[in-house]
Amino acid sequence: GASASSQVSGCTNGNPTDDVWYKFTANSEGAIVTLSSVVGTSTDMYFAVYGGTCASLGTPLICSDPNSNTVPSITLGQTYYVRVYTYSTTQNSTTFNICAYAGYSLRHILESSFEI
Numbered sequence: 001g002a003s004a005s006s007q008v009s010g011c012t013n014g015n016p017t018d019d020v021w022y023k024f025t026a027n028s029e030g031a032i033v034t035l036s037s038v039v040g041t042s043t044d045m046y047f048a049v050y051g052g053t054c055a056s057l058g059t060p061l062i063c064s065d066p067n068s069n070t071v072p073s074i075t076l077g078q079t080y081y082v083r084v085y086t087y088s089t090t091q092n093s094t095t096f097n098i099c100a101y102a103g104y105s106l107r108h109i110l111e112s113s114f115e116i
Helices: none
Strands: 018-027 031-040 045-050 062-064 068-071 078-088 092-104 107-115
Touching: 031 045, 031 078, 045 092, 062 068, 062 078, 078 092
Parallel strands: none
Antiparallel strands: 018 078, 031 068, 031 092, 045 062, 045 078, 092 107
């Protein structure tokens, strides 16, 4: 299950008390992050993408309410962190798939499923 992390959200929507984190290394200068197959007690998802290091993430590059969005201004070879959570303030049983695709060619970077 997921629980709140100590990272300040930096986003104005969602409720990151049930967040899970992923990371990917950019293999182009653009990325599209997509949440799909969302099923469970809370299906209203939210995600944020951060640059920097795990110890110093800074402000998010993007805060996304839609389940798919283009991440602006990413750098080839840099690691990025994706924080996924729901709008709910209660414990959830939600599963989803997450994919990060390079640029607009949709080359696959990361795919994973997780329950929160």
